[in-house]
Amino acid sequence: MSSALQVHHLEPSSKVNGPGQRAVVWLQGCTLACPGCFNPLTHAPTGGASYAVDAVFQWVQSLPPDTAGLTISGGEPLQQLRPLIQLLQQVRASTTLSVILFTGYTWEEIQKMPGASALTSLVDVCITGRYQQASRLAHHLAGSANKTFHFLTHRYTPADFDQVEQAEIILAPDGEIRISGINPPVL
Numbered sequence: 001m002s003s004a005l006q007v008h009h010l011e012p013s014s015k016v017n018g019p020g021q022r023a024v025v026w027l028q029g030c031t032l033a034c035p036g037c038f039n040p041l042t043h044a045p046t047g048g049a050s051y052a053v054d055a056v057f058q059w060v061q062s063l064p065p066d067t068a069g070l071t072i073s074g075g076e077p078l079q080q081l082r083p084l085i086q087l088l089q090q091v092r093a094s095t096t097l098s099v100i101l102f103t104g105y106t107w108e109e110i111q112k113m114p115g116a117s118a119l120t121s122l123v124d125v126c127i128t129g130r131y132q133q134a135s136r137l138a139h140h141l142a143g144s145a146n147k148t149f150h151f152l153t154h155r156y157t158p159a160d161f162d163q164v165e166q167a168e169i170i171l172a173p174d175g176e177i178r179i180s181g182i183n184p185p186v187l
């Protein structure tokens, strides 16, 4: 039986959360409290919805065939490290999707976590560090200048991130309007 992930939102198709067309998993829950956080609705640990890891993986398997990869964001994904590793193990074993991980933890903090080596073996690019409002960057997917990029495989280079657009507006089939990206417009 798989464990569960608390999920804020699953987006099947985005072009602003990493190179190419990507699915995005925003995980729910974050205690890091960066001033100026762009997504405070993801902070409460009981917000969103709970899904079995297997159910999230079934969603991954249903993605359009031209999907280049999966982006994991939040919230703070590494506050659900064990089920996240379970999900990424299935993604690596059964798909060719690339994996990009956004986390507010620094690379040094991640190295001290139990499971760090398992995690980093399952991720292509890890973007790490707290959001710092005073050093905000509205491009490269960094969010703020202190964040560091870790290219853990040869799948992507820094130049691939230079190409990513800053924002997108998604009109969902149910009529909901969703805004995403590193520099989203205020509607």
Ligand code: SF4
Residues within 6 Å of the ligand: 030, 031, 032, 033, 034, 037, 038, 039, 040, 042, 074, 075, 076, 103, 104, 105, 130, 131
């Ligand atoms: S780690 Fe991310 S979600 Fe958490 S407070 Fe900082 S910017 Fe917000």
